[in-house]
Amino acid sequence: MRHFIIIAGLLCLTVKADEGMWVYTNLPKAHLKSAYGFEPTPEWTEHLMKSSVRFPQGSGSFISANGLVLTNHHVAMDYLHKISTASRNIAEDGFLATSQAAEIPITDLELNQLESIEDVTKQVEGSVRAGMTTDEATAARRSTIALIEKESKDQTKLLSQVVTLYQGGQYHLYRYKVYKDVRLVFAPEFRIAFFGGDPDNFEFPRYNLDMTVVRAYENGKPAAIKHYLKWSTEGAKADELVFVSGHPGKTNRLYTVDALRFMRDVRIKYVLDLLRRREIALLLYGSTGAEAKRHSQDELFAIQNSRKVYLGQLKGLQSNEIFAQKQSEELELRAQVAADENLRHLGDAWSEVSKAQKAHNKILVKRGLLEQMHAFNSQYFMMARTLVRLADEKQKPNGDRLFEYQDGGREVLESTLFSPAPIYEDLEVAKLSESLSLLAETYGYNHPLVQKVLNGKDPQTVAEQAVAGTKLGSVAIRKLLAGSSPAELRQSHDPFIQMALAVEKQARSVRAQYDAIVETELQAYSRISQALFAVKGTSVYPDATFTLRLAYGSVKGYRTGGADVAPMTTLGGAFDHEKAHGAVDPWLLPESWHKAKANLDLTVPFNFVSTADIIGGNSGSPVVNRDGELVGLIFDGNIQSLTSSYVYDDDVSRSVSVHSAGIMEVLKNVYHAADLVKELGQ
């Protein structure tokens, strides 16, 4: 039987080895020493932290003194598409810069490198006065956070973000150096980056060269980097201790039993239905021609990836196994809380969560369609929404604004809104018409809101006319509109501005309801956290928040379906795997690999698994050994790891990496990337 260890499982006497996504300021030093005989020094820790890089939706690391950054092909793919054209398909065919001058500037890509972490819990909580209502307390915290971020930014010029940890138990200020000039150095062919495609995604054994190398520039020159990871020639070895330094996006390991039920029975179903709609719509669109396929491919893979994640989660949750464990742990903690008069005031936190789930259930669909724009799946609409809100929000004091319109997020907002990246009009029509149909299907075509948006026409016609009529394709127009007053904006005849205005009132209303629910939940989980702290002490890691974390574990296989799965695959295995699947797409290796086969050492390791505790957002994270050398590159988890959003299990759940020796072997003998190899010291 699979044995699930969860954060509430810290109530158990024994903590399962290798669990946790640890904050750099609170590493599990005692455990690392006792279990692995390893003691991270402050220098080791600072070096690894500063070598780590955050991508907009993933992780990476500096790997040379001249600004080389390693990440996954799938983390960079969105950007590879943006710099691809019909005649030069970099996302599909790969790229190797023949010289530094030939490196291609990447539209929109910004990298963050963490410089410091500061605990600002006292300042944030200090702004809450006795007698304040919950709403007032929230507003006070938000306003203080906005102030702290602004002051830090003004003083240090660094990107400054306050992060809520432990469900409000702590607030940390993270300061990042931002690199805005990033250029492409190397990407392999899509076929080998995503060898096995959707069917092999989240499976192991695997054979993927899921890597891309970019270079950070400053003032038009390669950035001079002090902290970067040394490349390990040998790479990861079986059973050795490894560390993963990256940015896990979101976990929910404190979820109550009721919250898990809500996830299983309501939220995942909603999301999966939406993903299936979008997947089919993109498949249909992509089937209309080669260019359509190229334009929609990236989004399609992202959707298929999510679909597989949620199906995996659902499978894990649709069983009594997780729930029985969760339930007994929850009952035990609640009994301890009830028995301790100092904790008794925390006792209704669980029912507060349940109440919040019920309230969320009522607005889930409305929020999805209107506020999350599931009924308006369009880049133009997203821009229109931003412009409409910006006009209103900028009238308010910084602390009163919706958080994404506060000064701290201004740069991100503007770089998105003013991005010169191409918008594919046919794709916009396909996505918008499909999602407008969802609106009509959900509320009924005759519903006043639907009629307000569609005005008696069919979704396809409305989408075609809106896309044909909008001026939002022009960055200059968007900049102009971003300067508008609310009154000016309301006079715009742009069909997307009109569409955004048509649902703005309802969208804002459901947003406000949702924010209140989230705040209630946050307060309740904060109290559950307090109960846990009181019972188990503070040697606990916080849920993931897309901030830098350190995970650790062993390179180790696992047993499933009655068979042992070895921890490593080899380059030769990729050729065998291709053959076993008849060498048809998506199991077709690139020509470059076939040509190079005779020159390759086929016994070199290619991919490997470890027990390190990771989740989405960790993609592109470096895997390092005790000496801080790069031995691998995280790119996936196995299918058994998909419930790790809620629970950790080191029995069969594994993270999947590309091996540093495999990368080097193919850089040398498939891609003949002599300059790159040399810069990596090999």
Add this chain to the structure above:
Amino acid sequence: MRHFIIIAGLLCLTVKADEGMWVYTNLPKAHLKSAYGFEPTPEWTEHLMKSSVRFPQGSGSFISANGLVLTNHHVAMDYLHKISTASRNIAEDGFLATSQAAEIPITDLELNQLESIEDVTKQVEGSVRAGMTTDEATAARRSTIALIEKESKDQTKLLSQVVTLYQGGQYHLYRYKVYKDVRLVFAPEFRIAFFGGDPDNFEFPRYNLDMTVVRAYENGKPAAIKHYLKWSTEGAKADELVFVSGHPGKTNRLYTVDALRFMRDVRIKYVLDLLRRREIALLLYGSTGAEAKRHSQDELFAIQNSRKVYLGQLKGLQSNEIFAQKQSEELELRAQVAADENLRHLGDAWSEVSKAQKAHNKILVKRGLLEQMHAFNSQYFMMARTLVRLADEKQKPNGDRLFEYQDGGREVLESTLFSPAPIYEDLEVAKLSESLSLLAETYGYNHPLVQKVLNGKDPQTVAEQAVAGTKLGSVAIRKLLAGSSPAELRQSHDPFIQMALAVEKQARSVRAQYDAIVETELQAYSRISQALFAVKGTSVYPDATFTLRLAYGSVKGYRTGGADVAPMTTLGGAFDHEKAHGAVDPWLLPESWHKAKANLDLTVPFNFVSTADIIGGNSGSPVVNRDGELVGLIFDGNIQSLTSSYVYDDDVSRSVSVHSAGIMEVLKNVYHAADLVKELGQ
């Protein structure tokens, strides 16, 4: 603007030309004479009727004195898969019998050929006594129908089915000769049968050789056929009058405005969500290997086809256009009814329909999941359901049984239940686990019914264990169980029998509710029909019922998106179309075509469109000219025809056919099918 003409549109003074799926006993002779100067003789009519053939899910026609039958590749595809193996993929690679002895017997395929039509309205209605409740009247009609069918079968040995026409306005007894020994003569490669695949499906211009030729046998010898269609060498010509003789499945042209709304806002959404789930599940399953793909392909295409149909319907219905027209016609008829004291008693029929829609709305999901088995998508489950019901139903008098268990349907039931066709266990697991998850997602995992079925396990595990544990794969076991008493059956430990029993009570209960709703609707539409008859006379065609109908129209192009679409494509166009799409799947012509290209007359017509009024079920129908010669083979409608379930429109809606000259050209010069060509008199 598109001009919709609908059955309620018969209220208009002018009937649009070419509308209607006419019963052979009530052809629109006056209109044919005035519009086309054509008068069908009794001989012409009988010959065409008796040359027509019904397939289990489509249409066909006799084309030689020795039993040759022409239909679509996609109508036969299910059967082509059944006779395919891993080493001989007939469904994919095609087949040509080198001699009569080489013709391959096709598992499970039975053909029906209509021998006679008899009006039995008086007998059926005569069984209804004054003072009976609606339920009693329904039971009386059903019981009489069952009796008529049984007596006819006993007397004539012909398959005898009573069909309800005009929503209960008439009852006709159809008698069919059944051919049970059917063998494959010719099928082209899947690539050319379905050239352009899902993207081109329902589009025009088209280039599909969507044909298959089988032969009916009697007593081990080719059946001697008196009525068969002569092959037209020249084939269909632009603007000529053509007839389509086939089996349109179902239309709903009497639907009230409320019924159309219910369709648009509720039913189509439910069906599309289900189809998307199944499409993705089959895509995932098919991606696991070549055999998995082969086993699931047929079902996948059927689902994609349905998905495209419903998306097309939805698009047509999500607009005020159809509704404005429908609404004004409905108001006009209701005003006439209200103004006429002889009709006034029919006036509440529309609100009866609305009430029925509301009642249907309440049980739609429950009926779908439990009675329609959407939560148990498995052949094993379907067999278990049949066995469980059979045990109970056979205890009852014939007339009291659920209709599919009455004696008239016994042969169909048994040929399905005892079919020796292979069942693919992995596919069963994939489909069942996905649908059990739907059950859990819909009701919530902890719902008593879900727990009864899943018993605390996850859907995947339940599906795996059920498929591994069942004995229903054996025809002998199924025959044994079919002889069981209800008590014996309840003692079976077979996991599928247990699963079917677990939901039987709820399924039967919702079935009874649904049957009552259908009966109410039928009564209401019957009254609306009466009102129509009273106002417009009886020169109206009934909604489609998968019985033989005659449609007619002209070979004629149309105008869409500001451009004219010519009525015909050529063989050469197929090669151009392949090139325009980069010669990648699904736009890849078979090798045989590339090899033969130089010998082909590329100017020969390949596909063509006509205004004949058809719908799903017409696939495989012969298209004949005034002389009763076969000039084409129906295989599709264009995308604009997808709302023809509800309305007919001869402006842009078209049926799509393969051209008889194109077929002959490739039979001769691509497939070198000399014997077949000779047998067709060419």
